[in-house]
Amino acid sequence: MKIVKSINEIRNFVKEAKSSGKSIGFVPTMGFLHQGHLSLVEKAKEENDFVVVSIYVNPTQFSPDEDFEDYPRDMGSDSAKLEKLGVDCIFNPEHEEIYPEGFNTYITVNEITASLCGKSRPDHFKGVTTIVGKLFNIVQADKAYFGKKDYQQYLVIKKMVKELNFPLEVIGLPIVRESDGLAMSSRNKYLNQEERKQATVLNRSLIMAEELIKNDIKDVEKIKYDIIEMIEKESKAKIDYVEILDARNLKEIESIGENTLIALAVYIGKTRLIDNIVITLK
Numbered sequence: 692m693k694i695v696k697s698i699n700e701i702r703n704f705v706k707e708a709k710s711s712g713k714s715i716g717f718v719p720t721m722g723f724l725h726q727g728h729l730s731l732v733e734k735a736k737e738e739n740d741f742v743v744v745s746i747y748v749n750p751t752q753f754s755p756d757e758d759f760e761d762y763p764r765d766m767g768s769d770s771a772k773l774e775k776l777g778v779d780c781i782f783n784p785e786h787e788e789i790y791p792e793g794f795n796t797y798i799t800v801n802e803i804t805a806s807l808c809g810k811s812r813p814d815h816f817k818g819v820t821t822i823v824g825k826l827f828n829i830v831q832a833d834k835a836y837f838g839k840k841d842y843q844q845y846l847v848i849k850k851m852v853k854e855l856n857f858p859l860e861v862i863g864l865p866i867v868r869e870s871d872g873l874a875m876s877s878r879n880k881y882l883n884q885e886e887r888k889q890a891t892v893l894n895r896s897l898i899m900a901e902e903l904i905k906n907d908i909k910d911v912e913k914i915k916y917d918i919i920e921m922i923e924k925e926s927k928a929k930i931d932y933v934e935i936l937d938a939r940n941l942k943e944i945e946s947i948g949e950n951t952l953i954a955l956a957v958y959i960g961k962t963r964l965i966d967n968i969v970i971t972l973k
């Protein structure tokens with residue numbers, strides 16, 4: 692497995708693989724890898740002859756008051772995990788390589804970035820689409836893999852790829868959870884023991900909401916109310932948002948339809964966690 696820092700080197704390496712007829716799978720990450728990331732890598736390995744994983748904590752998707760500096764990093768452990776899975780190449784660039792001095796070109800996707808995380812984290816998705824667009828141009832993969840843990844991000848990337856004609860397929864994969872239901876996240880590391888216990892309320896409230904819907908409760912306001920009530924019982928929890936939207940386009944709905952997204956962002960102590968569920972009705 693190669694660890695590559697420069698754009699030229701990764702381009703040449705991929706070009707060589709392509710010229711011998713290999714298909715290229717790509718998994719963009721910010722590192723500190725857990726089984727959620729590795730599930731994407733496993734799928735990429737299954738479906739492609741050559742797999743590239745990028746590890747890059749992208750500064751432009753963090754606002755100045757967020758955790759860019761503190762974001763957990765562990766290149767040693769990450770590369771051991773990826774080597775074990777048979778990854779061909781890690782792309783781990785320096786900031787100057789990605790954002791040279793004077794850099795001033797951005798990709799923005801409008802409308803579906805206005806709600807949920809886009810509302811609480813202004814400019815976050817501009818940073819995400821810009822880095823992912825750049826990485827797509829650098830790596831030139833056939834397929835790229837994203838987790839539905841970041842459901843809005845997955846939709847935004849799919850839209851960007853379609854509308855800007857990036858010649859690759861975007862594949863979304865299910866949320867990987869700890870045994871008690873907490874969605875895996877690099878940020879779970881920030882939680883102390885009590886917070887870690889209370890953090891399961893995100894998933895618990897989603898399961899409760901799913902039960903309500905199964906019992907034919909369709910009123911969005913009523914379901915939101917019950918979710919909020921459950922989360923607020925946890926002393927460390929502070930809600931950023933609880934939203935119930937059309938899962939296809941993130942438009943607001945009043946009553947549960949065929950494809951519904953229930954999405955949460957909740958601070959547990961100082962740590963902001965997100966989770967979601969997509970409910971499909973026949």
Ligand code: AMP
Pocket residue numbers: 719720721722726727728730731836837838839840841864865866867868874875876877
């Ligand atoms: P990140 O390193 O947080 O930027 O995540 C890199 C990729 O891994 C994104 O496509 C995430 O959606 C995905 N991912 C993160 N956590 C999970 C999880 N628990 N289950 C599935 N995919 C995940």
